[in-house]
Amino acid sequence: MRTKALYRNIQRLLPAFEAAARNESFTIAGEEVGLTQSSVSKQIMELERRLGQPLFVRSHKQISLTPAGHRLLKAYTRAASQIIDALDDLLLERSKKQIVISTSTANAAFMLLPRVAEVRECFPGGEIFVVTSDPQGIQPTDQVDLALAFGKPDYAGFKSRALFADILTPVCTPDFLRKNGPLRAVVDLLNCELLYMQAQHPSWLGWRQWLREFGLELPKKHQPMGFNSYYNTIQACLAGQGVALGWLRLLGDLLESGQLVTPLPDFLETEERYHLAWPSHRRQEFDIEPFEAWLSRRYGGNIPGYTRASTALI
Structure with a gap:
């Protein structure tokens, strides 16, 4: 319980410490975090009191980190970097458009994977995620946006379009x-x-x-x-x-x-022919035609x- 009380709300003191350590100035740190120079100094003194050791060596118009200060700054920087990475991932997930393509192992290995760049061009701005499902190549889940299958799909809830034999x-x-x-x-x-x-x-x-x-x-x-x-x-x-x-x-x-x-x-x-299939219960948020045209051009021509x-x- 004593340890929990010691560190309660201590995180509110860390931004001022990090800014002061990085800039080697309480004044500049205050400008960054929106506090006065005296408020930054008070927060750091409170942090030092609660940790039981000094974090800065103070001299006339100059400050520098103690070994304990260096250790805390390193840990704070590492944690901040992880938080920034997590924020970037969350923002990317919100903005990206993932397109899940289901197909058989053979179709993936011999048709799609050798030409990833060409497949990507069919879905500009989208992240492509390929899942394999044997034997036919259709995984009947709500997560699938498009399926490439040999034979007319026999799963309910899919529309399909025939391609080539x-x-x-x-x-x-x-x-x-x-x-x-x-x-x-x-x-x-x-x-x-x-x-x-x-x-x-x-x-x-x-x-x-x-x-x-x-x-x-x-x-x-x-x-x-x-x-x-x-x-x-x-x-x-x-x-x-x-x-x-x-x-x-x-x-x-x-x-x-x-x-x-x-x-x-x-x-x-x-x-039987190859088919493109997609869920019939929801509207597609991307154009199927470029992928269909690419398949027909790349694999449907003369042999x-x-x-x-x-x-x-x-």
Whole structure:
């Protein structure tokens, strides 16, 4: 109780102390904190009395800090800096416009993250926060402002706009093809390690559906290597562990750089399309069109080596 009484309201004395310590003058300190020179002197004397030791060495028309004064000034400055940082954060949170984009792990890894600067340009003045939600890419919470999903969203409370379909074909690394190729026909895939993502949503297509479009069934003895994430599937493919079913809209950068290749001329275009979705119960505070236009321009155009004439539709 004695300690609490000692420090009660002591904070009211600290601004005068800090100003005097920084300016080495009671007069200038008074001008800063709106007190007379004598009032500043009285407050500091009260502070010294309550601390039981001097904070200033006083000489004719000059003051300087004692070791105790230096210690108190250092602590006060550190605390003031933390308070200023907190105030800046609070002001920034009040003024900033955060846009929460929900999408699948694969869409985030292969579409958005490689082009953060381009995505940012679609939302001028807004802070972009990307959350991932598998399998479809929509997190049905009030915090989501916009979602990028493959397949029409099946969550209530969302409006959506269709974008473009995807094209599926086998992909592998050039080194895997050299060691295990050549692959001249679809049937040759049955001699390869097939990497796949376990289907978690009706919109997702796997090896069985793809092979059936070309008149083949996976033999019962054939056991592909499975993952619960398409990102992990492609990482295994990049490590040369096998052939993955490539969603070419997602993998354009890896194909363009030569890290992955398409060994067969057999393509499958999906009937499902990518969609932009947004909550229907509240008004959007930003324009969706720039992001939609960017997605269509960046990922919805022609794919090198692919022609619609050589494509089945599923």
